[in-house]
Amino acid sequence: MVVVKRRSDALTQPRYSRDDVTTLSDKQNEPQWLCEARRAAWDVYEQTPMPHMEEEWRRTDYRSIRWQEADVMISANGVGEEVVPAKNREPLVGDTQGGLLVFVDGKVVHHEVAPELTEQGVIFTDLNTAIQEHSELVQANLGKAVQAEMGKFAALHAALWQNGVFVYVPRNKVAELPLHVVIYNTKEGASLLHNLVVVEENAQGTVQVDYASAEAEKHSAYFGGTELIVGDAANLRYVSLQEWNRETYDFSHQRAIVGRDANLDWVIGNMGSRLTKAFIEVDIVGKGSNARVSGFFFADKNQFFDLDTQQNHNAPLTTSDLLFKGAAKDNARTLWQGMIKSLPKMQKIDGYQVCRNLVLSDDARMDGIPGLEIEADDVICSHAATFGTLEEQPIFYLMSRGIERPHAQLMLISGFFDELLQRIPFEKVRERLTEEIEAKIVG
Amino acid sequence: MVTTLEIRNLHAQVAANGESILRGVNLTIKQGEVHALMGPNGSGKSTLANVLMGNPQYEITAGEVLLDGEDLLEMDTDERSRAGIFLAFQYPVSIPGVTLANFLRHAINARLKAEDPESKGMPIPKFVRMMREKMNSLGVDHSFAGRYLNEGFSGGEKKRAEVLQMAVLEPKIAIMDETDSGLDIDALRIVAEGIQKLTGPEMGALVITHYQRMLDYITPDFVHVMMHGQIVESGGAELALQLEEKGYDWLREKYGQPEQA
Numbered sequence: 001m002v003v004v005k006r007r008s009d010a011l012t013q014p015r016y017s018r019d020d021v022t023t024l025s026d027k028q029n030e031p032q033w034l035c036e037a038r039r040a041a042w043d044v045y046e047q048t049p050m051p052h053m054e055e056e057w058r059r060t061d062y063r064s065i066r067w068q069e070a071d072v073m074i075s076a077n078g079v080g081e082e083v084v085p086a087k088n089r090e091p092l093v094g095d096t097q098g099g100l101l102v103f104v105d106g107k108v109v110h111h112e113v114a115p116e117l118t119e120q121g122v123i124f125t126d127l128n129t130a131i132q133e134h135s136e137l138v139q140a141n142l143g144k145a146v147q148a149e150m151g152k153f154a155a156l157h158a159a160l161w162q163n164g165v166f167v168y169v170p171r172n173k174v175a176e177l178p179l180h181v182v183i184y185n186t187k188e189g190a191s192l193l194h195n196l197v198v199v200e201e202n203a204q205g206t207v208q209v210d211y212a213s214a215e216a217e218k219h220s221a222y223f224g225g226t227e228l229i230v231g232d233a234a235n236l237r238y239v240s241l242q243e244w245n246r247e248t249y250d251f252s253h254q255r256a257i258v259g260r261d262a263n264l265d266w267v268i269g270n271m272g273s274r275l276t277k278a279f280i281e282v283d284i285v286g287k288g289s290n291a292r293v294s295g296f297f298f299a300d301k302n303q304f305f306d307l308d309t310q311q312n313h314n315a316p317l318t319t320s321d322l323l324f325k326g327a328a329k330d331n332a333r334t335l336w337q338g339m340i341k342s343l344p345k346m347q348k349i350d351g352y353q354v355c356r357n358l359v360l361s362d363d364a365r366m367d368g369i370p371g372l373e374i375e376a377d378d379v380i381c382s383h384a385a386t387f388g389t390l391e392e393q394p395i396f397y398l399m400s401r402g403i404e405r406p407h408a409q410l411m412l413i414s415g416f417f418d419e420l421l422q423r424i425p426f427e428k429v430r431e432r433l434t435e436e437i438e439a440k441i442v443g
Numbered sequence: 444m445v446t447t448l449e450i451r452n453l454h455a456q457v458a459a460n461g462e463s464i465l466r467g468v469n470l471t472i473k474q475g476e477v478h479a480l481m482g483p484n485g486s487g488k489s490t491l492a493n494v495l496m497g498n499p500q501y502e503i504t505a506g507e508v509l510l511d512g513e514d515l516l517e518m519d520t521d522e523r524s525r526a527g528i529f530l531a532f533q534y535p536v537s538i539p540g541v542t543l544a545n546f547l548r549h550a551i552n553a554r555l556k557a558e559d560p561e562s563k564g565m566p567i568p569k570f571v572r573m574m575r576e577k578m579n580s581l582g583v584d585h586s587f588a589g590r591y592l593n594e595g596f597s598g599g600e601k602k603r604a605e606v607l608q609m610a611v612l613e614p615k616i617a618i619m620d621e622t623d624s625g626l627d628i629d630a631l632r633i634v635a636e637g638i639q640k641l642t643g644p645e646m647g648a649l650v651i652t653h654y655q656r657m658l659d660y661i662t663p664d665f666v667h668v669m670m671h672g673q674i675v676e677s678g679g680a681e682l683a684l685q686l687e688e689k690g691y692d693w694l695r696e697k698y699g700q701p702e703q704a
């Protein structure tokens with residue numbers, strides 16, 4: 001006889017209910033369409049089992065999370081932007097920027113937009129305010145790219161997101177100055193923010209979002225959603241840098257929809273968290289468009305990063321260029337799973353997908369699984385995952401000029417990432433990230 | 444004091460397979476002297492250069508190397524560099540992501556810090572000025588400084604970058620391993636003139652080359668010929684001319700083939 005041992009009474013899922021959805025909508029005085037959307041998402045959430053052994057989760061065991069700590073909704077308690085580290089708050093270029101929006105524990109503590117942007121009709125505000133002031137515009141775009149049906153945590157996010165960012169650059173307008181969003185938590189627990197960026201036809205914008213949180217002992221959970229809607233002939237540069245504390249579990253869906261003759265330049269940095277499971281997806285739906293997706297990650301100690309990327313070519317004459325570079329040391333683990341897909345009969349497609357891994361210790365483990373599902377024949381696609389360690393001959397070369405071994409190693413590792421950091425258009429941010437990478441190398 | 448590098452009965456093998464390459468090299472180089480080292484392909488010239496710099500690809504099996512009486516082989520590669528040894532590589536590796544300027548600034552600061560742990564390093568404006576001067580004197584385009592080290596450099600550019608590094612680090616004993624090869628005629632002249640300017644009482648040089656052309660610029664005080672991991676013949680500047688004319692066969696006949704290991 002087989003004795004089935006019951007799991008201990010540890011929680012296996014976050015403790016939320018349908019009432020939480022209603023309470024949230026009421027509290028935020030949301031329009032009918034949104035209340036309904038949230039309730040529908042909740043239904044999906046309830047019908048979807050917790051992810052476990054399905055292909056995209058098979059290698060990612062998030063069950064060490066203590067839901068009884070991580071599911072407690074973070075609420076603001078009056079602290080202001082001064083708690084945010086200066087390095088995150090600094091203007092991106094010079095001392096001007098197009099706008100700065102700072103969240104602390106989910107609450108907006110700083111909001112400014114350059115008047116020249118407002119005059120052009122650019123909207124840069126938190127999502128709750130946008131829903132009150134520009135309900136139709138938000139309704140027309142919310143959920144275009146990220147939907148509850150994408151998975152358990154996507155459904156939870158869609159049902160319970162608390163606030164977020166709304167960026168809107170109207171047709172033919174150029175938001176020259178960068179818009180900067182800082183999401184910072186001082187408290188432990190759950191947060192769910194939604195970033196919706198809409199760049200209309202022939203418009204241009206640059207946005208950077210920083211995620212960070214104070215050191216903590218208890219677990220936190222972040223259920224994120226990011227939607228980038230790039231219109232025809234539009235141009236978006238989007239930089240997202242995740243530096244949560246080491247007790248945070250980050251589950252996020254980030255997806256871009258790129259129209260015709262448009263250009264997307266997307267940089268993703270993953271440095272923080274205990275565990276990250278990110279779905280990063282680009283859908284090129286219009287002819288003649290380019291998407292460049294660049295990612296860097298560095299895992300150390302017990303960090304686990306799982307980055308799933310997908311490039312969907314749903315239109316002919318499109319190019320996508322994905323380059324990820326990562327390192328792992330101590331007993332960290334990383335996993336990259338990439339996929340390029342095309343619809344049938346989509347000719348002249350050029351897809352590139354590469355993940356380069358630098359393994360810095362014997363106990364670290366890095367995996368990379370590239371994939372292609374192409375149903376067209378006039379196509380150039382390359383995909384690869386490479387793995388390497390620090391090589392002795394370059395170290396010898398640097399040492400032969402008087403540089404000590406540890407410093408030589410540090411230069412080589414920073415050098416490995418430099419190509420990617422150069423894709424971030426802000427020098428100060430590059431410097432900050434170089435320092436953070438060096439701190440991880442040395443630490 | 445004149446710095447002296449003394450190589451005594453040096454034997455070395457390839458670490459990976461134990462193949463013995465250097466079989467008893469003896470050579471003394473003093474600051475201010477120019478030594479040319481010639482010899483057929485595969486005779487062990489680059490191995491000697493790399494062993495002197497401490498390349499972990501090789502193991503020393505016998506002999507010693509003294510720098511002003513101190514055991515060079517006991518020092519780490521970076522210490523050797525800071526003690527004044529420099530190697531211009533025959534085939535420099537490329538270092539993606541590290542610019543030449545950034546690299547050289549670290550190299551200089553490592554020296555300053557070794558001399559004085561309190562040193563804050565060379566101020567950036569001073570460094571930039573110094574780099575410009577050195578680049579001008581070697582006919583190197585300023586854009587070089589911002590490029591990743593040797594990454595995508597042509598053969599000639601790599602050699603120029605090596606000489607530039609040598610000019611910046613001002614070694615006491617410089618080993619140049621075929622710095623004259625892979626250069627077109629103009630580049631050869633520029634590089635050779637650059638090296639000519641650097642040699643003098645402050646610098647001793649071991650110039651590894653196959654051709655007289657480089658030695659037209661830097662007249663060697665001594666010319667040595669390496670065969671089968673040993674220096675078999677030494678002479679003055681005229682030896683190089685003789686080799687250019689006659690090749691190595693007369694030496695092979697004179698010294699015979701070494702017994703196989």
Ligand SMILES: Nc1ncnc2c1ncn2[C@@H]1O[C@H](COP(=O)(O)OP(=O)(O)OP(=O)(O)O)[C@@H](O)[C@H]1O
Nearest residue numbers: 457459464482483484485486487488489490491500
């Ligand atoms: N790292 C190594 N691994 C294996 N064999 C090596 C290695 N380094 C040198 N050798 C061998 O040792 C011998 C001497 O090589 P070395 O490069 O020192 O010659 P060289 O005199 O510099 O030749 P060249 O004039 O062609 O540059 C060669 O047979 C070479 O194949």
Ligand SMILES: [Mg+2]
Nearest residue numbers: 488489490533
């Ligand atoms: Mg050689």
